[in-house]
Amino acid sequence: MIKTWELDPNFKYEIMNEPGGEHLTACYQCSTCTLGCPVTEIIPSYNPRKIIQMSLLGMRKEVLSNADLWICALCQTCTARCPQDVMICELMGAMRRIAEEEEKAGDIKIESPRPLFEKAFLHTLQKYGRLYDMGLALEYYPNREGSKIKGMKAMMKDYKDFGMRMFKKGKMGPLGGGGVFKGMRPEKIKEREVLKKIFEKVGEKEK
């Protein structure tokens, strides 16, 4: 049951002020987004239409602490089909960023490792200018598992067979591909100073 006195009527405007959230109130609940969603097909309780309706009603805390915000695959099917141009993928992004701010303020706990993954990704990008799989994994797994040892174990489990497969094809690992340590070593760009400036000016929320 919704407790009307706990609703936040300004929540929709908060979302609409975030890039990507501008079209929220255009939604008329037709459910085209949900009917075509490949994630809903697998997890039937995942319902983007419902997340939008809850946002319009002002169920701020329920929306921001909802783990479902983080299982959108960003495949753009809903965005392409929405008759009201709500831009649902972008809307999810806007809500995710508000949720991250809310977690920083200590008001909610995000039940998904996705923010940790994005942070690790952006750290390698900021540091080297290009994606560095190994560096990303070495930051992400320990953070996700809550300790270095558990992180290494989880990483080994995911990468043991996969890594060997890549290694055999010369795509990853020592002695592979074009160099002795291809894929083990980051590729660095020269103008990393520019990236530093970019992250200082527009990446505040991503640090």
Added chain:
Amino acid sequence: MSEKKIAYYPGCPSATTAMEQDMSTKAVFEKLGIELEELEDWNCCGALEAGDPKLVIALNARNLALAERKGEDIVTPCSICYYNLARTDKALREDEKLRAELKEIDRSLEYNGTVKAKHVLDVLVNDIGLDELSGKMMKKVNLKVAPYYGCYLGRPPETAFDDPDDPVLMDQLIELMEAENVPFSYMKTKCCGGPLMMTRADIAFEMARKILEGAKNAGADCIALACPLCGMMLDAKQPDIEAAFKIKIDMPVIYITQLLGLALGIEPKKLGFNKNIIDTKKILEKVM
């Protein structure tokens, strides 16, 4: 197609997981007499992990500006890199204030919207064109192919260059090489699950399984695709998916540039056919 030189933006997986896509893209363009000049010192596009649209725009403005200073259009083999480059190009063309803001951050981010960002598939079919390509076909690729497009070629509408529900550009190339498209429309544009791989592998595996089994049930010899993340999910992770569901799929997954390269008479090794994870021997045997 008038210009013979294009700025090439390989994207991060080109150096590791998608080496065969990078190799085959270069080999095909070389064969067609178009010079791909790799953008010097390009940076990562931010993929789908840079959530803040402003960050995406700043990162990609640098790459667009690098191409603009050379006066060349920019082409990439990756669907996600394409999406980020194209949406940045669009945002900056429309917003003078944003352009000024970026210039403030660093002069190297000054981009004036004088070049175009394109995906390799778009350049092959729409710029070079099927007529031009048809005159260069050397071999018959005697295969049943499931053309798989994934997400960022036909959507979102702001950057799409093919139909969102029934895209055709790969189908046309496959017909041109005298291969057969198997009935695959219902799976063509379904997400491979790649973006969820590192956080919800359970969902990602199920999404990929549906596509792989869909291709198998349609009688395909292989899947053709045009995105390194799809390649990672459907090819490199295929043995993991087989193990997780205790099933046997054994479906070769080939980049469309690799297939086109075969039809153009380029030798398989140059196209990276020894780099695909699922064995491609059976595929190569059927090319005459």
